[in-house]
Amino acid sequence: MIKYIIKFFIFLVILFIPKLSQCAFLQISPCAELAGLSNISGLTNSPASCFYNPAVFRTDNFYFSSTYYQPFSIPDLIYKNAMLAYGYKNANMVLALQDLGNDIYKEQTALVSVNYQIIKNLKFGVNGRLLHKSISIFQNKNAYQIDIGTLMQFDKFKIFTSFSNLTFSKLDNETLPQESRTGIVYNVHGNLSTAVSFVKELDYPFSYHFAVSYKPFQIFQLNSGFQTEPNEIYGGMTVSYKFFNISYAVKNHQCLNLTHFFTIECKL
């Protein structure tokens, strides 16, 4: 009974504090590396970045990853995802499943993302998502949405833009988040990159993101960053060994507890 009450309380928290946790449908980090980079997709080639911009990810062959964490260390609120990606010549594709919530409240997404290098410096990508929301005492709801993204690559710069929910899809008579993300990545020198990104969700103020990625050694990468709206600071690291990458990240929040992210990736 107590467990049920706790879970119901958590459901209320998710429902009524959207501004604090950007809790519009599944706006949380899909992997630890991205979390450590303040969710700036252009700073990494990881397939998980397709959740923010379908054009930026790249993989040479097969790729698999899995992520797990508890947002704001709230017990019984669990996020998990699994991804499968494949790259062939100028095209890349991702299949992803993600799940957030508990027995009472659950948000799930199935995503297909494809990008293609149109010309030398320009890539274009598109996502198709199927979203499913279930609340134990209410009827389940489904929706779909389409997102697009572009990436322009130059010698030391990358510029990326994306728009989500082009179809103005709704769930429960509420329009799903429509975000515009634009950012610039600058490669300071070989193993050090910085990026700044601006995010505008229709009903929320501008959010600014900044991140740094530093690779002091080939097998070790340090990430850090911050964002506004809500104000959060991120930090993380990735360790690479042969085919595997293990990533960890942590973020704070101005009012809520820390979130610890874990991701395992396998590249074949």
Place this chain on the structure above:
Amino acid sequence: MSFCVFSWLKGVSVKKLILIIFLFPYILLADEGDLEKLFTNEEETYKETELHDYLQQLKKDKLDINKATSEQLLTFPWLSKTEVSIIIKLRTRQLITSMQNLIDAGISPEICTEIEPYITFPTNESQTKAMYKPIQIKSRIRFQNKFDSPYDNPLKLYQRHQFYWNDYTLSLLSQKDEGENDYLDFCSASLQKEDFGIIKKAIIGNYRLAIGQGILFAPKIGLSKGGETTRQPVKSFGMLKQYTSTAESFSLFGGASQFQWRKLSILPFYSQYKLDASVINDSINNIDITGFHRTDTEKDKKNAIEERLYGIHLQYGNKKYIGLTAFKYKFDKPFLDKEYPQEQILFGIDYSLLLNRFCLFGEMSITDRSKRRKAYLVGLSLLEKRFENLIIVYDYDKYFPTYHGNPFHNSSNYDNQKGIYYGILFRPAKKSKLNLYFDIYNFPKERYFEKMPTYGVDKFLQFDQKWKDNKIRITVRNQDKETYQNIEDSKKIYSFQRTSLRSDFWHYLQKNVRLRLRAEYSYEDYESISKYDDGFLFFQEIKIVFFKRWQNLIRFTQYRSNDITLYMYENDIDGIMLNSQFSGDGFFWFLLLKYRITNYLSLQFKYAEDLWKTDKLYNNNQIKFLIDMKI
């Protein structure tokens, strides 16, 4: 003489001529704009900081880069441990004779420009020896008088005398504040001996300690955040120093000695010092740190309690080090609030580990079991030539003893705080610099009457660009925090935002005439109530260079504010940056004159006046006079 004046005036417009007629020709002052970067947080009332005083002294007695210790080099806010390490290594290979040597060794040209006014390069031994004098005396006397002062005796008098003989230094200081009748209201004296045997330094008298990141001991006056976003929050002071500050409450008095044997440093210390405090029923109600003894109430607080403390600090290593501290303090009276123990033992560990371009540093302190409290700070910095990154995480328990510490923090007392600071410096081009910090903090436990935790977020962005003889600086700062206020007869927590947008411009009208302009807009917004206040501030400043012995600066400030306080650092005598506050509408101006009569005697004069003020809240009218002597 008249020909020289005529040729100098040729090409100058009438307006400029009028200005120049009223001004004496003066030496070009060093760019205070760079020094002001260190003190960008103008909301904090600022007194003369040890750092600022040290830098001003260095301008007159520059540091020999070939002989300076790593401690002395670390006190420069622009030099990290990595850069100091580069300089020390370079010195073992060659004599440093110019800035180019430092640039070639890996120090960025921008940092070299910052430190250039404070260092010197003796090229040979004879030149080094020529700088040595058997006995040297430095004296400074400062008078200040404010107009419309409510006090009978408005004169503020400060004097400091330092005597140097071989490795001995005797320092005498006294100060009388505005409104006080005793001309020796505050006195401090200390005798220091350096470098004898294994004793690196010994001090008897008034002194101060600085250990690690300042949780236990640090100079109490100083700003945590500023325009040097990746350097300033990292504390690096000399461990032991004579007390030369005018902040009366933060001195230690007794004896301390630093023993150095190879990499091991041992610093025992003892202090017995009287403090001002409000005492009720023979218990301490609160410790008064203002140092004012103007009214009967303030006079009753003077030297009302005594603190005794003793302890020891051990440190192993130089560039990479680890330190241990243990000390005990005891007050002669108990505290009214039983959360503050009358006596307590504190332990601390501090460290700094330098690895290539990374530096991991921090300090952790814990009290004894009587009232177990802890405080820690951990930081990681990455320093590349064009990019620097600093992250600091800190957590200080409520009621942690803050009597002698001053670590990175966000309020007047540093206990009951935790947060993360993220600082970035980026040099996109040769003469460009971008400084950015992002600071999230909160005060987790109840404070005063609040029932909820309070938090704050501080965002800062500053961009500098130089080209030819011009420089522009754009600063944006946003503070978003909860604050306990009494607004419209309602005392509660408000969510409050303050944003400042400022642009500064420097331009050389001619080779020896420099103009500076500022435009600033600030606004404050209380979210839960419809209260929005804003204000503008503009100033125009001119400096003129002509004869080497004369210095002059004049500034005209116009401000207009709607129930908001505007802040401005203004140049004060002897290079101090004074934080002036304005509210309402008005016009403020000041004139600063410096005249070096001989190489050993200089005079300074300042006159400041606030005209046409609509709001009498702040009194910035003053007249000051300073004599500086060096024998």
